[in-house]
Amino acid sequence: MTDHNHHHEEAITLRCNRCGKPISPSEAILTPTGYRCSDCVRQQQKVFDTSQPLDYILGFIIALVLSLLGSWLTSLIGFFTVLLAPAAGVGIAEAVRLVTKRRRSKRLFRLVARGIILGGVPISVFMLINLFFSLRMAAFNPFSLLRLGYQILYLILAVPSANYRLSGNQRL
Template sequence: MTEQDPIAYPTIPEAEVQLRCNRCNKPITPATAILTETGYRCAECVRAQQRVFDTTNKLDPFLGFAVAALISFAGSWLSGMLGFFTILVAPGIGTLISNAVRLVVNRRRSKALNKAVLVGAIVGALPLLILAILPLLSGSGPLLTGGGNLMPLVWRVVYAALVSSSAYAQAKGMRL
């Protein structure tokens, strides 16, 4: 089904079609459209999605958290040597986290698992980020002597933001 398929749903006049479900592309009216985290969807797709989103067992979110935290931590150690290239590498590590979690939980899915992956990715990036902040807090570190020395901390923050948002977006199923 494509946008260029005007006769697919002849029961809804063109003038009333203001929205299309962004999953099945079916025309939907404002009255029946449901705004989801990823855009407007029809009621059937939302119901289907909710079923898909609840297949995990109690242990899965903890596994997801642990895997995400471990990989994120390993990646944050790596990104300490990358500087600018953190921008290119961090989303890839997010992908790695998402794929690894998917394997570990045998492709089961739930919103709780997605949130656990998000939190895990952030938590994994924190230890080295905090290590980069500590000299600032003590007021005695070399970080205060020149703006250039702030960059390691900046890249840690960039890494934490990118790796967690990338892992979370892909955990939510925006890409397989």
């Protein structure tokens, strides 16, 4: 773009990998694709924030419903949650991307994460009540603790994998 830094070129080793402008190490911003200047990062942020109001509602509801389904499946498959949960996260992200036509914004990612967590609440609460009663009746069943653990594991794995799929470095 501008080449007012041109005469510094030899002293500067970093270049913005988008516009090619030399940047001093203190100004360089590390992005998933390499170092960029602040102008390019700002410009790209604008391109990335493309969500429309309806996207937030749809994204949240899709995440909520699919996560409830994932949470229910978790209650059935137990240990295999370690495989299901990351796949569920990716599936939720893909469904959101499809419905929102790949429009994106940080706010959408946050809402999707909240939808996934909220979707996991009903069955987690059910498992917690189960555990509580098994303790109260002095008939503690270790499986009731394990089942609650799987629900938590589901959320721990599904939320970051959905977030990564949504916000990761993708071509627009």
